[in-house]
Amino acid sequence: MAASAEQELGTQLNLKLDQNGLITAVTVDADTHQVLMVAFMNPAALEQTLKTRKCTYWSRSRQKFWVKGEESGNTQQVESVHIDCDQDAVIVKVRQRGAACHNGFASCFYREVVADEKGGLSLRIVAEPLMDPKQMYRK
């Protein structure tokens, strides 16, 4: 198989990292498929995620591993991980405990982008918080 065909259709893991050494991780609810959040992983975070079954990201702001829920208790138990054709993004299917978003919403995507009559874009909140964020980080 040619290198590009192997990358896209083969069975060998060969991550295509971005300029920061990361891939995109899209976390979805294993049952409903609702997208919960989008974050980043480096190769070690992906390995740890699969080994521990606790979803582990690379925090760009803190420059360290980020085991989801280690502060808030809102952990993500990993069911499976899927990778895309060019191997620069994964979907992580999880069982989410509590809210995935630090603002207390089930998903970080609680706002819709809408266009007004003049074509300008604004946001509309389309979900209710699941938890009080003030309570989430006071444990």
Next chain:
Amino acid sequence: MAASAEQELGTQLNLKLDQNGLITAVTVDADTHQVLMVAFMNPAALEQTLKTRKCTYWSRSRQKFWVKGEESGNTQQVESVHIDCDQDAVIVKVRQRGAACHNGFASCFYREVVADEKGGLSLRIVAEPLMDPKQMYRK
């Protein structure tokens, strides 16, 4: 509202662009919520997506707008766009015509990442192609 609260909980669009001027776009099937693909948008691509209702990305490899399906015919009719808490990622809910993946699969995420007994990671194909990719680009 403080600036960070407005960014995260307000109704004003204020995209947090990465070092390439882009946000992440996760495209999902509007009915099943299956994740179809992950790509990138710049602010103009997001505006065009909402204006035309045809999902439009920014191609990093070709450095130009990429109206999904303009070559293959496998277009994405946009139902709604949702944005995350820090405004650096969107979910685009679409009606997909044909296969989303250029390899002929319904979704680009047709491989699962699995660990072997020694902890090494490899890939397993877990979906069947929907279309013959050779036919998709011969129109």
